[in-house]
Amino acid sequence: MEWHYQLFVILVIGLVLFIGYGTYATAKLLKRWQPDQNLLLMPAENAVRFVLILFCVGLGYLSHLDPAQLGWHLGAVTRQIWVGIFTGLGMAYLFTYLTRLIVKNTGERFYSSSVIGYILPRSDEEFWWVLLALVPVVLLEELLFRSLLLGGLSPLAPSWVLLLVFGVVFGLLHSPQGRWGMVGTALGGMVFGVLFLWHQSLLAPLLAHYVANAVQIVLAMNTPQSG
Numbered sequence: 001m002e003w004h005y006q007l008f009v010i011l012v013i014g015l016v017l018f019i020g021y022g023t024y025a026t027a028k029l030l031k032r033w034q035p036d037q038n039l040l041l042m043p044a045e046n047a048v049r050f051v052l053i054l055f056c057v058g059l060g061y062l063s064h065l066d067p068a069q070l071g072w073h074l075g076a077v078t079r080q081i082w083v084g085i086f087t088g089l090g091m092a093y094l095f096t097y098l099t100r101l102i103v104k105n106t107g108e109r110f111y112s113s114s115v116i117g118y119i120l121p122r123s124d125e126e127f128w129w130v131l132l133a134l135v136p137v138v139l140l141e142e143l144l145f146r147s148l149l150l151g152g153l154s155p156l157a158p159s160w161v162l163l164l165v166f167g168v169v170f171g172l173l174h175s176p177q178g179r180w181g182m183v184g185t186a187l188g189g190m191v192f193g194v195l196f197l198w199h200q201s202l203l204a205p206l207l208a209h210y211v212a213n214a215v216q217i218v219l220a221m222n223t224p225q226s227g
Contacts, residue, residue, distance in 0.1 A: 008063040009156070012148050015055070019144070020173055027176040030114065038126060039118045040133040049136045056143040063152050070151045071202040080204040083195065087204070088211025091191060095184050095212070096219045102180050111180040116220050127221075131214055138210045145170050145189060146196040146205050163193040188212065 039045065060070050067073060074080075102111055121127035149166045150159070171186025192205035 002064070004062055004064055005155075008059055008152065011059055011062070012144075012152060015052070015059070015144065016149070016169065019052075020169075023173050023175070030118070030176065035118060038120075038122065038130060038133075040130050040137065041126070046133065046136065049140050053136060053140050053143060056140065056148060059148055060143075060152070063148075065152060065155075068200055069154065070147045071196055071200060072147070073201055074203055075199050075201040077203065080199050080201060081207060083199075084204040084207025085211055087191065087195065088208040089215060091188055091208065091212040092215035092219065095188070096216060096223075098184070099180065100223070108178065112176065112178040113220075115176050115181075116217070120217065120221055130217065134210060134213055134217075138206060138213060141170075142192065142196075142202055142206050142209055146192060147202055150193050150196055159197055163190055163197070167193060 035042070060067075060072065063070070099111055103113070119130065121130045145166055150162050153162055167186050167190035170189030171182040171184075174181050174185040177185070188209075192209055195204040195208055196202065198204070
């Protein structure tokens with residue numbers, strides 16, 4: 001294993017730990033502080049996301065792996081677009097249905113709606129800004145969890161092991177949403193991972209992830225029990 005790949009592995013794991021700590025700290029903060037603006041539209045948060053996106057791209061180049069292994073090519077564009085859109089739609093409606101069912105029967109014992117309440121648009125104009133702000137959110141998560149962790153660490157372990165392990169980690173980073181939020185997100189992360197491995201490209205999981213999140217927000221906006 002060459003030194004640049006060793007450094008790549010260390011920095012990628014460090015980045016996961018950094019984001020994990022940030023998520024934990026944010027969850028604690030939100031228990032005693034209610035933001036006066038949409039979390040997705042905070043300038044500082046978006047600046048950090050863009051820096052982390054650039055850092056992820058830099059890590060990809062540092063690995064010296066084939067760009068195709070990192071999913072940095074388009075492949076069958078038309079097929080990926082359709083697969084991504086329909087997968088995202090299916091995931092959004094299934095997760096929303098199961099969430100409503102769980103909340104109806106258990107209250108918020110297993111799912112907390114507070115997080116999505118902080119990102120729901122408060123006006124028609126804000127709605128479009130939120131949809132735009134979702135782009136760097138999804139891009140960062142897919143670059144890290146699918147490209148760098150699933151693709152970048154594939155020389156170290158079988159793909160199915162990485163898929164399961166980092167699917168669980170992906171879910172744990174959504175702990176503020178409660179137990180069901182973590183389980184649902186972990187399963188969703190594994191679906192995105194399968195799309196990544198199937199197409200060997202980030203395009204399909206990116207589209208699926210974005211569509212799933214965007215549709216969930218739209219459905220939550222039209223659900224009286226949310227927020």
